[in-house]
Amino acid sequence: MSYDPRAYILLKDNLDPAQPTAPDDPFYVDTEQARGEFSFRDIYMQLGMNPDSLELIEPARNQCLLFTGHVGCGKSSELLRLKSKLHDPMRYYVIHFDIRDVVDENNCQYVDLLLASAQILFGTMEKEGITIDAIYLKRLQQWWHWAPTVLSTIDRCLQRL
Secondary structure, eight states: OOOOHHHHHHHHHHOOTTSOOOTTSTTOOOOGGGSTTOOHHHHHHHTTBOTTTOOBSSOOSSOOOOOOOSTTSSHHHHHHHHHHHHBSTTSBOOOOOOGGGTSOTTSOOHHHHHHHHHHHHHHHHHHTTOOOOHHHHHHHHHHTTTOHHHHHHHHHHHHTO
């Protein structure tokens, strides 16, 4: 078999390991069986779901799930797969975003992550036409009175009520 440098260049130019593979992408490879003890069934149970039917039995409270691994090993691809199973009106409201697109990862504090996440959450809900009871939005306004970007999003939600 001979080496074709054009094939390598074509592959290199069209493959971006920083971009996650969607679950319905033909290049997605399910590697769950090769992970040893890890199983999505365990995650579903931790989130209060029946792992067979994916029915939400009781919403999980205060869960923290950590996905770790080296760059390009598939963490984001697996999170997208998990989102596709969880994002359902009868289960969870899931928003996927890359925090590096929102904050400067070299100069950020925890509050930056919190505010950026809130901004993405409210912006996404606004785009999807999801409304939040005004009393909760007013409490957030009081809490984040010093965060103009979050306030402007909350204000737009309040104006629609």
